[in-house]
Amino acid sequence: MNSILVTGAGGFLGRAIVMDLLARDDRVVALEAGDCAPLVALAEKTSALTVVQADVCDGDAVDALFSAYRPRAVVHCAAVVGVLASLEAPRQLFRVNVEGAINIFEAMKRHGVGRMIHLSSEEIYGEFDTDRIHEDHPQRPLHAYGISKAAVEHLGRSYRSTCGIECINIRTSWVYGPNFPRDRVPLNMIRAVVRRQPLHVSGGATERIDHTYLDDAVAGVIGALDCSHHPYDAYHVSSASAPSLAKIAAILAELDPQAPPISVGSGPWLHAGNVAMPCKGALDCRRAREVFGYRPRFDIRAGLAATLEGERRALHKGEGIVYG
Incomplete structure (x- = not known):
């Protein structure tokens, strides 16, 4: 159980997390449902990366992956992302984001994997009450994407109470950087x-x-993954402006x-x-700073x-x- 499973590993944030983990000599299992060619090309250069092309909605495939590779932790990035997806394809969004997360939780339960880092979103809050908010701000998501992310957070709490799985939610906001795959500001x-x-x-x-540069988002995820003790299950990781x-x-x-x-x-x-x-x-990112030293660069x-x-x-x- 030495590897880290990254779901949605071919996506904008998932691939950057894979690269960071490999750079520090972690072994990584990369799960991706879409185009795996860039990941496969990377795996040809290092034995530390294993690529599995499968859909998180396929429970049998997810379970087989856990049986074969026995990851020690999961970084769960796989999701249909954004408000536009909420408007255009809400059924598919809920299938991937919620059913897919349940498949991962169930496999973790069966195979004794204790920690998930879940990529959540500021969309869980809906309208902000103030110019700067903390993690305890009321959750009033307006669209399917934010609703699905809030649902996964609450599912994580359920799995923690029933079988001890630790789901740590990293709430990012409008992550951007070179080669971002959508035509969105900035x-x-x-x-x-x-x-x-x-x-x-x-x-x-x-x-x-609050626009979050890619490297800062990755640093927050890795910091949460490495932290030995989490007094909270949700953290803001953003630019804090x-x-x-x-x-x-x-x-x-x-x-x-x-x-x-x-x-x-x-x-x-x-x-x-x-x-x-x-x-x-x-x-407000003070909680992440105090617990695992996150500071946006x-x-x-x-x-x-x-x-x-x-x-x-x-x-x-x-x-x-x-x-x-």
Whole structure:
């Protein structure tokens, strides 16, 4: 039982976690339902990585994986992500996010695996009551994605009380970085700068969102995984700040004075053009700092600068993202 199982290992955050674990000489079992080619290519270079192509919704396949590899812990990233998915495919979202999590919990129970790090979300809160919130803020999720993440958190508490499984929930917020696979702020702004294309975001100038740079999200997950004792089962891992979209556009103009105009209109930020985003803000990360030493290294300026550089390298190599 020396390996760590990472579910959703081919995703944006899952793959970064796999890379970090391998870099420190952990053995990793990577579970991915989609395209496994990049993971397989990586596994050909190191015996520390095993790739299993299977769906978390397939309970038999999940159980077989636990039987074969006996992981000592699970980092559960596999999920259908985001508000747009909530609006477009809520049944599939609940199937993957909730039924898939139950399959993992059940396999952990059968095979004696005691700890899961679950990637949760600020979407569990719905509308923020204040500009900065703590983990005990009321949970009033508005869409299927946030509801599913809250459900998995509560399922984790049930499995803890009935069979001793420890489910630690890492609540991130709008994780971003180079090669992010969706066309969402701030990536659409960054890519407009890199490609020298003007961009007007139709609304949300005053919307304040806690954007979390990828490396900080990974550091928070690894810190929680390594922590020997958790007095809480939920932690914020974010930048601990919430710049407005207008501020982000202004910072990009400062980082690249030759950038084309990037502007943000007044009014609300709309998902799919017609669903307003609830009022958000910053996540207070003091609990994670006190328990396992989490400190975000990337404020919004540093994160935008690092993402700009990564996107420039990708464009130079002809590796631009193709959106589906």
